[in-house]
Amino acid sequence: MTYVSSAVCIVCGHEIPPAADLTLCPRCGGLLDIHYDYRQARRHFTRELLAARTDASMWRYRELLPVAENFTPPPLRVGGTPLYDCPRLGAELGLKRLWVKDEGLNPTASMKDRASAMAVVKAVEGGYSQIACASTGNAASSLAGAAAAMGLRSYIFVPQRAPLGKIAQLLIFGAQVMRVQGDYQDAFRLSAQAISHWGWYNRNAAINPYMLEGKKTVAMEIAEQLQWQVPDWLAVSVGDGCTIAGVWKGFLDLYQCGLIHRLPKLLSVQAAGCCPINAAFSAGGPLIPQEENTLADSIAVGHPRNPDKALQAIAASQGAAVNVTDEEILAAMRLLGRLAGVFAEPAGAAAIAGLRKAVQNGIVSPQDTAVHIVTGNGLKDPANGIQAAGEPLDVPPDLEQLQKKLQA
Amino acid sequence: MTYVSSAVCIVCGHEIPPAADLTLCPRCGGLLDIHYDYRQARRHFTRELLAARTDASMWRYRELLPVAENFTPPPLRVGGTPLYDCPRLGAELGLKRLWVKDEGLNPTASMKDRASAMAVVKAVEGGYSQIACASTGNAASSLAGAAAAMGLRSYIFVPQRAPLGKIAQLLIFGAQVMRVQGDYQDAFRLSAQAISHWGWYNRNAAINPYMLEGKKTVAMEIAEQLQWQVPDWLAVSVGDGCTIAGVWKGFLDLYQCGLIHRLPKLLSVQAAGCCPINAAFSAGGPLIPQEENTLADSIAVGHPRNPDKALQAIAASQGAAVNVTDEEILAAMRLLGRLAGVFAEPAGAAAIAGLRKAVQNGIVSPQDTAVHIVTGNGLKDPANGIQAAGEPLDVPPDLEQLQKKLQA
Numbered sequence: 001m002t003y004v005s006s007a008v009c010i011v012c013g014h015e016i017p018p019a020a021d022l023t024l025c026p027r028c029g030g031l032l033d034i035h036y037d038y039r040q041a042r043r044h045f046t047r048e049l050l051a052a053r054t055d056a057s058m059w060r061y062r063e064l065l066p067v068a069e070n071f072t073p074p075p076l077r078v079g080g081t082p083l084y085d086c087p088r089l090g091a092e093l094g095l096k097r098l099w100v101k102d103e104g105l106n107p108t109a110s111m112k113d114r115a116s117a118m119a120v121v122k123a124v125e126g127g128y129s130q131i132a133c134a135s136t137g138n139a140a141s142s143l144a145g146a147a148a149a150m151g152l153r154s155y156i157f158v159p160q161r162a163p164l165g166k167i168a169q170l171l172i173f174g175a176q177v178m179r180v181q182g183d184y185q186d187a188f189r190l191s192a193q194a195i196s197h198w199g200w201y202n203r204n205a206a207i208n209p210y211m212l213e214g215k216k217t218v219a220m221e222i223a224e225q226l227q228w229q230v231p232d233w234l235a236v237s238v239g240d241g242c243t244i245a246g247v248w249k250g251f252l253d254l255y256q257c258g259l260i261h262r263l264p265k266l267l268s269v270q271a272a273g274c275c276p277i278n279a280a281f282s283a284g285g286p287l288i289p290q291e292e293n294t295l296a297d298s299i300a301v302g303h304p305r306n307p308d309k310a311l312q313a314i315a316a317s318q319g320a321a322v323n324v325t326d327e328e329i330l331a332a333m334r335l336l337g338r339l340a341g342v343f344a345e346p347a348g349a350a351a352i353a354g355l356r357k358a359v360q361n362g363i364v365s366p367q368d369t370a371v372h373i374v375t376g377n378g379l380k381d382p383a384n385g386i387q388a389a390g391e392p393l394d395v396p397p398d399l400e401q402l403q404k405k406l407q408a
Numbered sequence: 409m410t411y412v413s414s415a416v417c418i419v420c421g422h423e424i425p426p427a428a429d430l431t432l433c434p435r436c437g438g439l440l441d442i443h444y445d446y447r448q449a450r451r452h453f454t455r456e457l458l459a460a461r462t463d464a465s466m467w468r469y470r471e472l473l474p475v476a477e478n479f480t481p482p483p484l485r486v487g488g489t490p491l492y493d494c495p496r497l498g499a500e501l502g503l504k505r506l507w508v509k510d511e512g513l514n515p516t517a518s519m520k521d522r523a524s525a526m527a528v529v530k531a532v533e534g535g536y537s538q539i540a541c542a543s544t545g546n547a548a549s550s551l552a553g554a555a556a557a558m559g560l561r562s563y564i565f566v567p568q569r570a571p572l573g574k575i576a577q578l579l580i581f582g583a584q585v586m587r588v589q590g591d592y593q594d595a596f597r598l599s600a601q602a603i604s605h606w607g608w609y610n611r612n613a614a615i616n617p618y619m620l621e622g623k624k625t626v627a628m629e630i631a632e633q634l635q636w637q638v639p640d641w642l643a644v645s646v647g648d649g650c651t652i653a654g655v656w657k658g659f660l661d662l663y664q665c666g667l668i669h670r671l672p673k674l675l676s677v678q679a680a681g682c683c684p685i686n687a688a689f690s691a692g693g694p695l696i697p698q699e700e701n702t703l704a705d706s707i708a709v710g711h712p713r714n715p716d717k718a719l720q721a722i723a724a725s726q727g728a729a730v731n732v733t734d735e736e737i738l739a740a741m742r743l744l745g746r747l748a749g750v751f752a753e754p755a756g757a758a759a760i761a762g763l764r765k766a767v768q769n770g771i772v773s774p775q776d777t778a779v780h781i782v783t784g785n786g787l788k789d790p791a792n793g794i795q796a797a798g799e800p801l802d803v804p805p806d807l808e809q810l811q812k813k814l815q816a
Contacts, residue, residue, distance in 0.1 A: 056464060056488075076749050077490035080464075082515075084483055088559065105513055107490075107749065109787055149749025151496065158800070168790040171797030172745035178810065179800040186805035193807040337580035341484050341515065341557025379517060379787035382576040389579030392566070392587040397594035399601040402586065 003041040004066040007032040007209060010308060018066055020126030023207045024306075031306045032209040033249075034066050038256040045257050050224060056080035058114055058217035064253050066213050067121055075149040076107040078117040079217055083225040083371070089339040090370075093352070094359040097369040099231070100340050101222055104348060104377030108138075108145040108169060110298075111218060111243065111375045116142035118214030119203040120150045128201035129153060134184070134191035137166035138298050138376050143203050144173035155200060157191040159184045161297060163381045183292060185303045205242040206305035212246040219250025222371055223260050230260050232368035233358075234317075235267040235351035237375055239299035241277050241310025244268055247373070248313035264371075266319035267364070268310070269354030271326065274300050277307050278321035281314050295326045295384055298347035298376055320363045324353035330388040332356070333378065343378035343385065411449040412474040415440040415617060418716060426474055428534030431615045432714075439714045440617040442474050446664040453665050458632060464488035466522055466625035472661050474621050475529055483557040484515040486525040487625055491633040491779070497747040498778075501760070502767040505777040507639070508748050509630055512756060512785030516553040516577060518546035518706075519626060519651065519783045524554040526622030527611040536609035537561060542592070542599035545574035546706055546784050551611050552581035563608060565599035567592045569705060571789045591700060593711045613650040614713035620654040627658025630779055631668050638668050640776035641766075642725075643675040643759035645783055647707035649685050649718025652676055655781070656721035672779075674727035675772065676718070677762030679734065682708050685715050686729035689722050703734050703792055706755035706784055728771045732761035738796040740764070741786065751786035751793065 007022050008015045011030025016022075022032055045063045053060050058079030062071075083101045090098030103111035116139065123131045132155035133143050140156040147154035154175040158167065160182060170177045178194075180187040188204065195202045205211035223230060230251070236244040244266055254260045270278045273293030280287040289303035304310070314321060324332075329346045332353035336342045344352075351372050358364040378385050395402050415430050416423045419438025424430075430440055453471045461468050466487030470479075491509045498506030511519035524547065531539045540563035541551050548564040555562035562583040566575065568590060578585045586602075588595040596612065603610045613619035631638060638659070644652040652674055662668045678686045681701030688695040697711040712718070722729060732740075737754045740761035744750045752760075759780050766772040786793050803810050 075492055075494075077492075080488075082485035084485075084557075086483075102515070105515065107510070107513065108751070109517075109785070145745075145749040145751070147749075148746050149492075167800055168786065168793030168797060169745075169751050171800065172741060172751050172786060172793055173749060174742070174746035176814075177800035178803045180803055180805050182805045190803070190805045190807065190810060194810060197807060197811075333580060334582070337553075337577075338556050338582035341553040341555075341581060343516070343553070343577050343580050377517070377787065378576065378580060379785065382790070385576030385580055389576060392575055392579065392585035395586045395588055395598070397588050397590045397598045399598065399605060402598065402602060403605075406584075 002063055002065065002067055002069055003036040005035050005037045008035050020122045021201060022209055023202055031308055034209055034213050036064055042257040047228060047259055058117065058214065061217050061220045066210055068125065071121060074117050074120050074146055076117065076146060078106055078113045079221060081105045083222060084340060086340045089335060092335060092339055093356045094366050095355065095370055096367050099371045100342055101218065101371060101373045102342050103218065104344060104374050108142045109377035109380060110138035110142060111215065111373065112138040112142040113146065114217055115139065115205055115211035115214040116146040116203065118210050119143060119208070120146045120152060122210050123152060123201035124150065126201065130155065131201040131203055132156070132191055132195050133203035134188040137162045137380065139205060141166050141169035144170045144175035147175070148173040155194065157187040159187045163297060163383065166380055184301055188305065206240055212242055212249055212309065215243055215246025216250030216253060218373065219247045220254060223251065223254050228260050230262050230264050231371045232265060233267050233364055233370040234264040235269060235355045235370055235372045237299050237347045237350040238268045238270050238277050238310060239301040239347065240304045241307045243375060245309035245313045248317060263317060266314050266317040267351065267354055267358055268314045268319060268321045269351040270323050271296050271299055271329065271350065272323040273326065274302055275323045276302060277304055277310055278323055280307065281311055281321045296329055296346035296350055298345060299350060320358060322354040322358050322363065324350055324357060328353040333385070333388040336374070342374055344374040345376040345378050345381045346384050348374040348376045410471055410473065410475055410477055411444040413443045413445045416443050428530045429609060430617055431610055439716055442617055442621050444472055450665040455636060455667055466525065466622065469625050469628045474618055476533065479529060482525050482528050482554055484525065484554060486514055486521045487629060489513045491630060492748060494748045497743060500743060500747055501764045502774050503763065503778055504775050507779045508750055509626065509779060509781045510750050511626065511781055511783050512752060516550045517785035517788060518550060519623065519781065520546040520550040521554065522625055523547065523613055523619035523622040524550035524611065526618050527551060527616070528554045528558045528560060530618050531560060531609035532558065534609065538563065539609040539611055540564070540599055540603050541611035542596040545570045545788065547613060549574050549577040552578045552583035556581040563602065565595040567595045571705060571791065574788055592709055596713065614648055620650055620657055620717065623651055623654025624658030624661060626781065627655045628662060631659065631662050636668050638670050638672050639779045640673060641675050641772055641778040642672040643677060643763045643778055643780045645707050645755045645758040646676045646678050646685050646718065647709040647755065648712045649715045651783060653717035653721045656725060671725060674722050674725040675759065675762055675766055676722045676727060676729045677759040678731050679704050679707055679737065679758060680731040681734065682710055683731045684710060685712055685718055686731055688715065689719055689729045704737055704754035704758055706753060707758060728766060730762040730766050730771065732758055732765060736761040741793070741796040744782070750782055752782040753784040753786050753789045754792050756782040756784045
């Protein structure tokens, strides 16, 4: 069975039933958080229960997900991504031990698949056949894929700069794609108006509290893959903040159920050219919107709609914030590729650059262990892959000339 | 334990020990085939053994793989890809039941990862630290990724037309990439000369019999995921022919071990603009090289080096050959995306087009069941994805104008 109990506003504490189509708090407009009956859950949701389960997808944690007991998992297999022990990459960063969680191996190649799988389940539960979101790319493609597999119609609002690979995915999945002449904020605003106008299911993660519940399963998987040994640090690239908040919720849930006995610190990594959440965290003040000056498009969110959960999570974990330049991100892409065999999109490599900087700055100790989450696949953004990696060697089909070129 | 016994030439029957760096038959230049002691294997390699195994990667079939008993699996998790039951897509094609195996969810996003994982294991076993291949793209990126994760140096020869996403992967993985001014045949020839000159491990699938052993694991997974119920048809897109030959070997191995009780028919699907294997199969004659006129670059192999195993496999399975146009391939990409939520590269969707045509032609019966293998992820080739899917709707950030555009 599932142990979901209610939705509670993180600002005013207002508590409401967990309807399928929750958005913000009806009383104050604050973010809602899904609550569970952990006292009941901990009796049944145990390490042994999970060890006996063959389902390798995110739904293996269904007791701590907001789904009905008789729910049908969506067709695409989300989750069950590999966690790699990366000694050479760890040594390069100056860490005692480093694991890399490759979320780029989800069905549409990003961690957002976890949220979108939850979205289509809740949409169907609520009787919706149309679903929409605004996204810099990954939330969009994951929603389009999940909706296609489930037989739902999807409406996607993307900002002007979304890269080619991501738009191709949306269109192939049959989504109605609106490329909005403007930035993410413009796309978000138009999506909100359209969702309200047409009555679509709202998958915007800064609004819909269930998205975070899907994302938290990545933390559960990491903990289980590490045999419930929790690393010192969890390094996460941060855009609108929903991912890092989800990671924290996952560890908190496991802690409250007694499956883990300590909590990791969160390392929030943003691009130096767009770091409003880290700036607010470091200043201890309100969030001030910023420009979106980074090639890491998936985390280029200058005006996060609801950063509260992210800010609370970083603080509650006794974590830290680090910003990295685009050059450092490109270098991190090379490191991940060359020392771990993982091709990450820029946002997916950013936290490697952040870990390196955090070790150099003394925030993370060389004796610490860390997990890095590759949030999206590098194939989504080949142009930046090429920029990170250089060009191939052009050669004529002749061995003698090849010898000369290789020796040059 | 493993039951590998010897390597046997499929042309002259010459039998030699299974050294790590086998290439072609030293006596006649024919293709070698790896043999196992099936009488011994069938006693231990059982459904029950596999059911009790938690390893979800291709190495769960290690008893029927050419690896030493104490071998260490490579770091990247290859295999364990999902098999989707696709009722809407099946109905669209006119099939009783259709499953889609998404090999695009392998570490470097193609089925070639299975062969490359085997290659790096054999290279290390043979004491090599450098490894090379020529490839239209997927074999190359899979080798580059596997080598990077394993700490080997890779040398990759790609033809001029390899798409951007695939080259970006190679470079990110730190491979030495040679873009050869010419077609696949030119790249292959130069790679052979260079491999011989510098003494690298040879991962060319048309030469190295172990590559097929890696690929056969996809068939083993399919059979196990179907609870050992074998479909009537296995639809495979065909380039150099190694993949379809590997699929056949996998089913044959399971059959000889008593894990399955019948064999599927193979549907060999090639692009109409480059179909030398299908032409040779249909004519019952020798292979005549062709031009490479198709957008499905991964199966654009006009001069397959060693098509014998593929031709034997199609015939032995009582299979059939179907050619599809580029337009049919693009349409199949849309179908896969819209009805299954799977984004395939052109070669990965070609066999869907082939299945549709085979049903229309009466080759495949509407009462038949079929499995389609998506051999590579559509993100590898976003340009063709866009070509298949159309363009997004460009809109200003204004609801009223959006209403007009959506109604238009």
